[in-house]
Amino acid sequence: MNNNQCSFCPYYMNHTSYASLNTNLRSTTQKFASFSGIVERIEDFYPGQYDKNAGCYKLMSLESIDGGPINFVISPETYFVNHELIEIGDSVTGFFNSNAPTILIYPPQYNAIVMAKQVEHENVTVDYFNDELISSNGNLKLNLTKSTPVLLANDQLFNMYPSNRNLIVVYGPTTKSIPAQTNPYKIIVLC
Known part of the structure; x- marks a missing residue:
């Protein structure tokens, strides 16, 4: 096999370019997306059966103004802006990693990284x-x-x-x- 070929790729490949491409794929930055809505429901979320973290996770269901629902999994690592307590009926924005894999269910469900209660003039x-x-x-x-x-x-x-x-x-x-x-x-x- 020619030294300029990969074992899995029968075509010529410049290894310098490949190394650069591979580095770029590995160093992708976290891309954030957000969803704003009214909190419709907050309940306990169980990541696994007999999990020692039972009670530490919440499932927060939001409904947007246009009627689209979304669920956020709230973990102990989720940051709440101004350490606000969020309750049913509050207007909030949840931020999540849009590059993270998600399960294909309806309504969509994302792991919340940051939650922010909407405050006037902020x-x-x-x-x-x-x-x-x-x-x-x-x-x-x-x-x-x-x-x-x-x-x-x-x-x-x-x-x-x-x-x-x-x-x-x-x-x-x-x-x-x-x-x-x-x-x-x-x-x-x-x-």
Whole structure:
């Protein structure tokens, strides 16, 4: 067999390109998606029969304004913005990893990474922010001030610049520029 061929691929393949492709596939960043709606039901969720974590997981059912239902599995690792207690009837937004495999059921069911209760004059986004603190979709740029709290999920201070990371951003008004700019109320770094 020629050295430029893979054992499983009968065609010529440049190994340098293959290594680059393989690295790019392995280093995909987490892509967040969200769903907003009204909480219709909260109940215990049992990940397995006779599981020692019984009672630690919840299933939160939301109904969107257009009538589409969705379920979020709430785990002990799910971060609740402002540590809000969410109850039936609350308007919330749930964020999940859109790259994660999901089971094909109706209504759709996702593992919640972040849950945010909708509060007037307050926006929440979860995304990857680059070295210029611009979101992965290019729609939001963060302008930090000395008074902007940058925290870990356990409410301890994060003492580094929060660029090139997945962030939970709590913010208010934005400019009408592209990308929209804002001075965040609070940033939580997802380590």
